Amino acid sequence: MATAATEAAQRTVALVGLPNSGKSTLFNALTGLRQRTANYPGVTIEPFLGALEQDGVRVTLVDLPGIYSLSPKTEDERLAVSFLQGELPKAPKADRILVVVDGTQLERGLVLISWIALLQRPTALVVTMIDELKARGGVLDAEGLEHRLGIPVFTVVGRRGIGVEEVRRSLLSWEPWGIPLLSLPPGAPPEERYRWATELAAHVLRFPEPDHRSERIDRIVLHPVSGLLVFGLVMLLFFQTIFTVAQPAMDAIEAAIGWLQHALEAWLPAGVGRNFLTHGILGGVGSVVVFLPQIVLLYVVLTVLEDSGYLARAAFLVDRLLGAFGLQGRAFLPILGGFACAIPAILSTRVIPSRQERLATMLIIPLMTCSARLPIYTLLVAATVPAVYIGGIFSLQALVMMGLYALGAVTGLGVAWILRHTVLRGAKTPFVVEFPPYRLPTWRNVVGRAWSSGREFLRTAGTIILALSIVLWALTELPPVAIPPGTPPLEAQRLQLEGSLAGQLGRLIQPLFAPLGFDWKTTIALLGSFAAREVFVSFMGQLYAIDVEAAESTLREVLAQTFPLPVALSVLVFYVYALQCISTMAVLRRESGSWGWVGLAFAYTFALAYGLSFLAFHITRWLVE
Amino acid sequence: MAPIPLSEAPLHRPVIVAGYAGEDFAIERFRELGFTLGTVLVVRRRAPLGGSFEVECRGLRIGVRAEEAATIYVLIPNGNGSH
16 A cells, blocks of 8 residues: 555664664664665764665664763764754654663663653664673573563674564564653653662663673783784784785776776777777776775774774773874774775764864874875885985885875874864863773674775765766866877877866966976876876876887886986975875765865865975975085 | 872772762763762773773773863772772
């Protein structure tokens, strides 16, 4: 029936729980990969939506950020509470509330229920981590709890899918749920709520033993010496995974795109149409997809670290270090992620509760040397820095590379300090981080998160990058330059680039960059980089193609002869600082909620890039001469 | 005995929450987390690089910054093992 189907289509259930309650694991177990992010206008944090469907009945499950009460303290919590109270203008109202509670933390979970009860909505309770509770000698009388609260109570082991079927059935059958019965006045303070929860828990629960296993692990992981060693090791593995493991996949994607481009060029007649297809569209798609392996891997590693319980300990460990710069412990992984790609790194700042600290972290992430800068660094360093060894051990080229990485990171921390003492001064939220028990991450969760994040990247950043790649293509291919017949193809390519809008623009603004030592070729390549940094290398390739062919050598060798060291260093410093990535700006706009922050990020990075390149150029020239 | 800040409480010894001295919303968060008046807390360790403490509260271990731990006042119960 049409009406019944429409009504069913609108059934919405909010999934609510304390942080670390196993809520997302349950969500993944219930909805599998059928997830998408909700796009509610005016909201910068987008909860995940999942669908359950059977025999024409459809229930939408909304995975809300963890909350402690109905008085939010962070952006995430504000979203969750507004959603529950039906205050988000374009979001559906939650018909029902499914509260998720960690069985080993029943008391706290019951306190949350005491808040949720104020909403007077049909509610059910899912008690998770039942296996852990049992392992620690705890016993829960679920029926007794059901009786005392007046709402259905399910016990599950979300990570193994035990008990999940019953929850699914209850959601799909839309059997009546109850409104929690409490003997508490609505305005009861936390003290009274905890007293009530402790009393109730004492009736239905044999309390578990303390978690000795996690404590034993913490004795190593949080030890002043071994703890720092473990931390260093984890960081090493992190980088190893992001760079080494992702590389073959990225190479394979680039090779596949290149093969497709050649194939199309062989099949189609020459012309602007073919060029648009191979370089505009395919080139654009390629520059998006090539990031995918790294982004998916970054999320795999992040999820493993988070679900295992190590992330909380690591945040605790480095909080002091980052605290000195006005950031908090949780900022370290997003910052680290920035060394792979700023886009997922900015997305992962959502783990930081305070808006000011989160914004400060987002604004400095572009200063971390992402993998898109690597080809430029490699090309210029290899071409212009002498391949000598200092003291016979340290390669000067390697030292310069390391220096470039360090330059970005150190400046970033300094900028964070300045931001937190000026525009982002604001109130500090208390830094509290709960230590969940150590757990083995589940494949379902890791794969689920990586999958949805990869899709999210393609959807938001991908479309923007693709669009801009096409614009960039137009700038370099239009207007078509009249090339005399018989011109060799490489020469024709160079003439086209020089005569194009980009070429004209490059010459026009070259005087602006002359104080940094950039000639018009470098300026054109630099302009192209504002869409995506790696374009620099391909532009330089095109601009120097004719010289490379004439000398029968490589771009690197040609640059080694024509590119003086001061100019190379100036370009390198420029790339360390400048925010030349429209995708990053797009993500920054979405996550910060305003173009103002994007403007600030662009302006301060450009000022740093210009000023320090100027210094690098002149100081090196003075030293060399 | 007069209450002392949690940041000065001895390691591994149960102490009882007796009062707060921080900003309202921070105190509210601590109370929601279970640091309510009369709750027994145990400081388990200092962070390896300093700056924070690991505090056990109602069966959960929580990392708390020293400056925030200084806003929670606790009493050290007299005698051994008494609550």
